[in-house]
Amino acid sequence: MxxxxxxxxxxxxxxxxxxxxxxxxxxxxxxxxxxxxxxxxxxxxxxxxxxxxxxxxxxxxxxxxxxxxxxxxxxxxxxxxxxxxxxxxxxxxxxxxxxxxxxxxxxxxxxxxxxxxxxxxxxxxxxxxxxxxxxxxxxxxxxxxxxxxxxxxxxxxxxxxxxxxxxxxxxxxxxxxxxxxxxxxxxxEARQKDRDWPALPDLLPRLRADFDAHMARFPAETDLNRLRAEVLAQIRSKAALPPGLFTLTVPTGGGKTLASLGFALDHAALHGHRRIIYAIPYTSIIDQTAATFRELCGDIVLEHHSAIDSEHPGQQGRDKARLAMEDWAAPLVVTTNVQLFESLFAARPSRCRKLHNIAGSVIVLDEAQSLPRDLLLPTLRMIDILAARYGCSVVLCTATQPAFDSRQLKQGGLPLEGRELAPDPVGLASRLRRARIVKGGAMEDAALIAALRDTPQGMVIVNSRRHALELFQAVQAEGLAGAVHLTTRQYPSHRRRILADIRAGLKAGTPCRLIATSLIEAGVDVDFPKGWRAETGLDSIVQTAGRVNREGKRPLEDSTLTVFEAPGQPVPRSLQPLIAAMRSTAARFDDLLSPEAIRDWFEQVYWTRGPERMGQPMVDAFVFGKDIGAGHTNFPYRSTAEAYRMIESLMVPVIIAIEPEAEAAVARLGVADIPSGLIARQLQPFTVQVPEKARSLLVQNGHARFEAPHLRGDQFCVLATHTLYHQDTGLRWENAEYLAADQTMI
Incomplete structure (x- = not known):
């Protein structure tokens, strides 16, 4: 040898x-x-x-x-x-x-x-x-x-x-x-891989010019657009502030998504940040945000979330975007809170190799109030150290700013005093007020149907998919025109078409009676005259109110969101303390849309949970000897990675290939030379996330199959029984072990 x-x-x-x-x-x-x-x-x-x-x-x-x-x-x-x-x-x-x-x-x-x-x-x-x-x-x-x-x-x-x-x-x-x-x-092996992305600092002159040109196309003929332009100018004027932690509190409809991107571009240009990371809590809206950013910024945007993940064992492709998912080398990354924070607390090499590229970034946390409360304190501790020692600027962006400030959250809060980007959030909330929240008391489905009968254009948002489906079917049975159901059981491309039809119907004045769950609440641009919302946390209620009279074209007194109790419908355990806090706040504040009421609600929620139920033990688990010089660390990296899970139940994708574009992409799975990552991105708009056990039952009973397993392993599960997918209610996977193909019609 x-x-x-x-x-x-x-x-x-x-x-x-x-x-x-x-x-x-x-x-x-x-x-x-x-x-x-x-x-x-x-x-x-x-x-x-x-x-x-x-x-x-x-x-x-x-x-x-x-x-x-x-x-x-x-x-x-x-x-x-x-x-x-x-x-x-x-x-x-x-x-x-x-x-x-x-x-x-x-x-x-x-x-x-x-x-x-x-x-x-x-x-x-x-x-x-x-x-x-x-x-x-x-x-x-x-x-x-x-x-x-x-x-x-x-x-x-x-x-x-x-x-x-x-x-x-x-x-x-x-x-x-x-x-x-x-x-x-x-x-x-004489191979070449394209891993090279342009550096963000080199791109910023063009990106900022393109952003300015895009914003200039918005007409300034309405009061709302003039106010949005004023808010944007004020926010961008603060880009010169020293890097660190920021809050951005703008009511729904105030243009905070584009404003936060404008701030990030300017701030990165002035302080030399290496990339922009935009984290979103909901996969249901990430594709539309990524599409908006691509329209503005071009092909420098990397979209990375659970439906387009590089870690599936069967994935063979090595295209540029998939390679960038490994290390987040792209200049602008649009991702989910799950990808971002579970990576920061991960133990596996494949999840952790991107961490060094998070350093030196502008990180925008959209809908920051959605950070999971049971993991809040370790999450805030991580945000704080990224800003303090790893060159990050972190923007907590929301219409309902949570009480993360150390003045409210005494243990584990963030130093946010004086770091608000929006001009006068209290005054802004008043100027952007377009709806009223009213109390509806107990309302069974019959009462909701009666209310919709008198309201040709209205939405009802409830707390469970089961209740939404039951109510939708009851509305259909009553023969009310324009009944629409929106659910995560529908694949994203289908949901986008439904939303486009909703917007068109609302604009045309035709009947539109929407029944949905909370997926409508954040990042979805619809404008209903009236709405009803089952009792929930105040943050969700405020988000729903942002879908009533969104463009401010109707009288305030007529634009109502009615909050009701749903008798006979079980309340999820996780919502019970949030509803209790909401009722307490409602008893002391007439205006639930005021920043003071929202702050009161968040403080109650965090105070009643206490540090133990907000993840403090996960922080305290990292210890070392009393004498720093002696070393002797005790860092439970692997245990923490297993415990830090933003989504408890594992959801996995099923591809609904009933449209020509999806069928063509599925056919390409059998071609070995086409990278899996490329096809995964093409199929992402046609996937529904289902419980892992449910998908296994679908496969076992012949209702779904893994396509091209010899090339792709078990990454691409395709629905085989198309009758399980319904245009109005989406994928119905329940009882898959009992259903044959001819038994699945409603």
């Missing part, structure tokens, strides 16, 4: 084209350091990358490269090396590197508690590396300590701050490892 040590095998029996370990570690280190330089951890990332494959010096690993069947742990040796060399204050730096090195394939570990933990792996480790190699390997902690200590903000947050530094080092390491390995095999 050659005396050369190899990292990756090439042509069998032809060692000349194999990648040496020295070349790979040097290449990874050279890639990792500049990735971390943006936030001041370049020396830590360089050393982690230089030592991550130290275990490949093991003769057993070299034999494996030559064809031996035994699995070899090559990650623990590097961790043992850095921990063994650390003395005194160096220990904390060594532990951060050890987490990253141990996890560069298997994922960030916990310190203790399982066979994959750091403690267990080190206890079982028997050093196989020749002593001469270990002795000749330098480990210099001196440059690392100032970098790492600079990430600490104070005693109270020190452990969490250190854990985030560890995440960022890990991100740089795994991205550099992937990229160097990929480049080696690309050269070996």
């Amino acid at each position: 050659s005396q050369e040590i190899y990292a990756h095998s090439g042509t069998p029996g032809h060692l000349a084209d194999w990648q040496t370990l020295a070349a790979h570690q040097a290449g990874a280190a050279a890639l990792a350091a500049p990735r971390a330089a943006v936030f001041g951890l370049s020396q830590a990332a360089r050393l982690a990358a230089a030592l991550h494959d130290f275990g490949k010096h093991d003769p057993a690993f070299q034999r494996r490269l030559l064809g031996a069947p035994d699995r070899v742990d090559h990650s623990t040796a590097g961790a043992a090396l850095v921990l063994g060399r650390a003395k005194g204050a160096e220990r904390v730096a060594a532990e951060l590197l050890a987490y990253a090195i141990l996890g560069h394939h298997a994922g960030l570990p916990d310190v203790m508690g399982s066979d994959s933990s750091m403690e267990r792996r080190l206890d079982l480790f028997k050093d196989p590396i020749p002593p001469a190699i270990t002795a000749a390997t330098p480990v210099d902690f001196a440059p690392l300590l100032p970098e790492i200590m600079a990430k600490l903000r104070g005693k109270e947050t020190a452990a969490f701050d250190l854990s985030v530094a560890g995440r960022m080092i890990f991100s740089c390491l795994v991205d550099a490892d992937f990229r160097d390995t990929e480049a080696y095999y690309d050269r070996l």
Whole structure:
């Protein structure tokens, strides 16, 4: 056997084209350091990358490269090396590197508690590396300590701050490892991948000019458009403020989506941010936001969410957009809160490799009030450290600003005083007032139907898909004209057509009686004369009110949203405390649309939950020894990743290929040369998210199938029984185990 040590095998029996370990570690280190330089951890990332494959010096690993069947742990040796060399204050730096090195394939570990933990792996480790190699390997902690200590903000947050530094080092390491390995095999196999995106700073002069031209096309002939222009100008005027945390409080219809993009472009130009990340809580509206941004900005927009995910095991494609999903290298990323925050708390290398590219970004959190309350405190802690130590500006953008300010949220709040971008939010709320909220008391379905009978154009929003479906069918049975059902059971392209028909009908004055769930509340541009909303949290009620008299063309006194109690309809447990807080606020405030009432409601909600039920234990789980110099971290990375789930029940996509465009895309799945990522984006408008168990039943009973599994694995599940999809109510997956194809008609 050659005396050369190899990292990756090439042509069998032809060692000349194999990648040496020295070349790979040097290449990874050279890639990792500049990735971390943006936030001041370049020396830590360089050393982690230089030592991550130290275990490949093991003769057993070299034999494996030559064809031996035994699995070899090559990650623990590097961790043992850095921990063994650390003395005194160096220990904390060594532990951060050890987490990253141990996890560069298997994922960030916990310190203790399982066979994959750091403690267990080190206890079982028997050093196989020749002593001469270990002795000749330098480990210099001196440059690392100032970098790492600079990430600490104070005693109270020190452990969490250190854990985030560890995440960022890990991100740089795994991205550099992937990229160097990929480049080696690309050269070996004469492949080329298009990973290059233009840099945001180079694009900003054009983007800002295009934005100005787009906004200039809006006519200034209405009071509302003049007010929107005034709001936009005021918000953009504050782009010169120092980077950090911001709030943007603009009532629904005030143009906050475009205003926040204008601010982000200007702010990035003035402060050198590397990209803009726009995070949205709802997949139901992300595609329309991405389409708006593409219209403005062109093909520099990366859309990444659960329906277009790069992590499905069957995905073969390596197109540019899919590659960018791995590391978010695009200048403008439109994503979901789930993708953004679950990645920031993840342990898997595939989720974490994008983290270093989040640093130095302008992050707009649209509908910020939708951040999940049971994860609120760790989420706010992460937002705070990104702004304080990783060069991010974070904009909390909403019509109903939650009480995230440390003056209201005493434990874990954010320093938001003086950081509001909108001009006079209280006065703005009054000037943009276009509807009234009234109390309707108890209203059964019969009363709602009677109200709709007297209202040719009206909407009713309820709290469950079951209630919405029952009410819609009852409205149909009464023969009321213009009955429309909107549900997440309909695929996005179908929903867009329904919404277009709704808007056209409302504009033409034809009957339109909409029955829906909360998906109508945020980001959906409709303008009803009147509406009814089942009791829920005040934030949702205010959002629904924004769909009444949206354009301000009707008298305020006639534009009402009636909030009602729905007797006989079970209230989801998660809504019960929100409704109780809403009733309490309503008893003390006549105007539920006032900023004071909204603030009161949020404060009640957070106070009654308490820190324990807002994720504080997840923050407190990150600890280290009383003496910082002693190191001894206890970071439960893997356990936290498992616990930090914004969506508890796993939803998976089913493709509804009943339109020619979708049918053609499904047919392309059988062509091996077409990247999966490209087809996934083409099919995204034709997918419905369903519970994982429901999809399994559909497949088991022949109502759905995985298309081209020999090429695509189990990524593309296509509905086979088209009669399960109904134009008015969407996909009906219940009782799939009992239904044959001829039994599915309503």
